[in-house]
Amino acid sequence: MSLSVFDLFKVGIGPSSSHTVGPMRAAYLFVNRLRESGVLPRVATVHCELFGSLGATGHGHGSVKAVLLGLSGEQPHLVDPVAAESEVQAVREDARISLGGAHKIPFSIDEDVLLHRNKRLEFHSNGMVFHARDDNGCELDRREYYSVGGGFVLGADETGQAVLAEDDTPVRYPFRTGQELLGHASRADLRISDIMLANELSWRTERETRDGLLHIWSVMQDCVDHGTRAGGVLPGGLKVRRRAGELHKRLESATDESDALHAMEWVTLYALAVNEENAAGGRVVTAPTNGAAGIVPAVLHYGQRFLPSFSDDAAVRFLLTAGAIGVLFKENASISGAEVGCQGEVGSACSMAAAGLAEVIGGTPDQVENAAEIGIEHNLGLTCDPVGGLVQIPCIERNAVASVKAITAARMAVRGDGSHHVSLDKAIKTMRETGADMKDKYKETARGGLALNIVEC
Structure with missing residues (x-):
């Protein structure tokens, strides 16, 4: 496929x-x-x-x-x-x-x-x-x-x-595992984004691919913009207050940016804005799911705001690389919270965003794979237990935390030489097995975890 x-x-x-x-x-x-x-x-x-x-x-x-x-x-x-x-x-x-x-x-x-x-x-x-x-x-x-x-x-x-209506379109560099992906990169001396772009040419032109990905990026930007301008409470009965708007005002008015974690507050804002829009039924990009929709946009916005060399080309390469990692999760495990818990949603999104960022800050294919592995390894076992059956608690804050984690994973990997003990393939296999072992009450049923222990007011 x-x-x-x-x-x-x-x-x-x-x-x-x-x-x-x-x-x-x-x-x-x-x-x-x-x-x-x-x-x-x-x-x-x-x-x-x-x-x-x-x-x-x-x-x-x-x-x-x-x-x-x-x-x-x-x-x-x-x-x-x-x-x-x-x-x-x-x-x-x-x-x-x-x-x-x-x-x-x-x-x-x-x-x-x-x-x-x-x-x-x-x-x-x-x-x-x-x-x-x-x-x-x-x-x-x-x-x-x-x-x-x-x-x-x-x-x-x-x-x-x-x-499953499989797409049997032949692609230039077919891969189903991280090892195969790295093998193509090594033999052809290509970046991960180059490999994914070459495969996309089986369906559409390079211009159509770039324009399509820039459209995806623009929808993400619009989503953040809407989320930072909205207020009030989210629908559904929990009366969760929207926080992105107030946080945005405080960050815009801040005069002292000497705080070493100032950038992370912006990342938190971006993720909150997207996931509050999602919880309100607004327009978002599944990345790769709606429950984890804030992570890739938040890390992309981090790049746009804090990386001097960030450009449209960087956004395209980021999404291509993140997409390549997403393929591995889709092919070898699951991105469904109902099937494997939130490790399949927030975990896969964190891994994808970490890989995308590692690519645009100059990571080698081995370092990109390492970033992706770090991103999922430290989300293994994450349950999906939405309070009240709503994608609000803990989902919104969970996206913000995972966005920061993705940036940490990318920077950690690029500071290293790409070698590590646990491969991305092994981590994805572990995620699949962990999801199979996980009780159903922790897989998007709102019958366990926080959903059971928090009484709605």
């Missing part, structure tokens, strides 16, 4: 890539399936069931809203986050939905979107089943989908087997 950097970085809306972006894509795909098979005009009712982690935290993660938007023909990278609220409210008030924006049918949010809090489908915790029936109640179509992290969605065939 060939993965592109644009598979790892996608524009979407908050609060979750697996619980919001994935279900929206699945619902959109289901309606398209009905249209392409010619049965859409005959559909009288549509019913959706959410299982496992989706069922347990579907309301807090915006899964129900996402399903409605997808059925209405909205796509994560195009939907207007502000208009989406009124669109969902209209469905609730009218008790009708326009499938694909073209075929209106009766629809009850409470009755036609069912959350199974204690049941899961066999293949993956984030399972969904869509049903379409005609006026006589006869089933026109039934389809299972799985949201497997980072907005990736798998369908299931009629036997219930998950089907």
Whole structure:
């Protein structure tokens, strides 16, 4: 299977890539399936069931809203986050939905979107089943989908087997492990970003790749800008106060920058701004997930503000390198909190950001791999236990801490010679095994850890 950097970085809306972006894509795909098979005009009712982690935290993660938007023909990278609220409210008030924006049918949010809090489908915790029936109640179509992290969605065939539509596009430097990636770099005398760029040319031109990545970077910048200008409290009932705006004012007005950790306060600001926007349902870039969306942008903004040589070219090389590391996690473990805990989200994002920064500050391929390994090694075992099923506590602060950790990992690696005892491949394998050993209550179900021990007020 060939993965592109644009598979790892996608524009979407908050609060979750697996619980919001994935279900929206699945619902959109289901309606398209009905249209392409010619049965859409005959559909009288549509019913959706959410299982496992989706069922347990579907309301807090915006899964129900996402399903409605997808059925209405909205796509994560195009939907207007502000208009989406009124669109969902209209469905609730009218008790009708326009499938694909073209075929209106009766629809009850409470009755036609069912959350199974204690049941899961066999293949993956984030399972969904869509049903379409005609006026006589006869089933026109039934389809299972799985949201497997980072907005990736798998369908299931009629036997219930998950089907992955693999991209078999041949690439210049195929790799599935860190060792293979470093082998290409050594033999061809290339940087990690050069290898990833050469592979991207299998799908698009260099100009299209650069423009696409600069668009991703611009969406990240817009997200930080919006996050630093917003105030108030986040939706969902926890009444979490948005802090990025006030922190931004204090940092802008600071006259004494002699504090050695002044730069880290800016990094904290950038991460808080992104993840508060995500928690509010705003537009973010999955990097590689929404729950970890603040780490790559925060480290990129650190580069822009504090590295004298930072440029658009550096941003492109950063994202290409981070994408190459993201491929390794996606291919060999998981980026789904529901599958391996937060080590698969914040841990992989920290690793990706560390590698990207190491690349742009002059790290060799061995040093880049070392930075990535440090980034994940010190996030191993990280649980996903969102309080109230919301991507707020501990998720927002966790992104800020991991952003600083990524910078430390990159600088530590570049100060060394690239040699180390634990390889990135071994660390990723350990992450996968740790996730398999982890109890389900620590994997995005809000049934363990902080989610259990903090009482909502």
